[in-house]
Amino acid sequence: MSQNDPTRDKIVHVYDDIEEEDNRLPNWWLAILIGSIFFSFGYWFVYHTAKLRPNPREVYEKNVAEIIEARIKANPASPEAIVALSKDPEAMVAGAEVFRTTCAACHGLQGEGIIGPNLTDRYWIHGNKPEDLLKAVTDGFPTKGMPAWGPILGPEKTIRAAAFVLTMRNKDVPGKEPQGDPVD
Structure with a gap:
């Protein structure tokens, strides 16, 4: 240059x-x-x-909640609906209340098992899938002393109680000795 x-x-x-x-x-x-x-x-x-429009994240969360609610209404007893309810904080508050008023007398407030089996360990007598839990709560086990809660509570409370029990498993709260088969 x-x-x-x-x-x-x-x-x-x-x-x-x-x-x-x-x-x-x-x-x-x-x-x-x-x-x-x-x-x-x-x-x-x-x-x-100014919050002139809803935040995109809030819109997304609202849409997801509506989709979950529609799926639950379409088939409230499906395993997917029960799992979805187990992740919904409002449904778990309602499920905890149902559990506290109807189930805690036999299973303990934390699911540790008093008369009924421990619901927090990895041992299950009648299966630990969402549909197994719903069937257990709905139909009960009269021969073992568990009443059928389905006709008493109605479908909505029964499903919420089963979803709440689903959240309790594998927490290993000290309580009644393991019963049933280990499930991973």
Whole structure:
């Protein structure tokens, strides 16, 4: 490069014979940068400050809850519906209340087992799948002293109680000795 070259004034840095010039950014780059800054401030104001529109995460969670509710209403006794209910905090509060008022007398408040078997260990007498738990709560085991709670509680409370029992398993609360077969 010669000393009289007009681009010589633009050279900012030279390293290992690599010349770095100070050129303007392309206008489309600047437009994208400035546009994204304005968009981010607008997004922040609309969704987080003024709350003019619902947050996309809240919309997603609401839609998922509606889908789960529709599936439960379509087939409330399906294993998927029981598992979904076991992950719903509101349903678990209702299930815990049903368990406390109807099941805790025999199974203990924590499911540790008093007269009935321990529900927190990995040993199960009649199966530990969601449909097995629902059948056990609904039909009971009259020969073993467990009443059929389905006709007494109704389907909604019965399903919530089974979902709550599903959350209790494998917690190994100290209590009654293991009964039944180990289930992983």
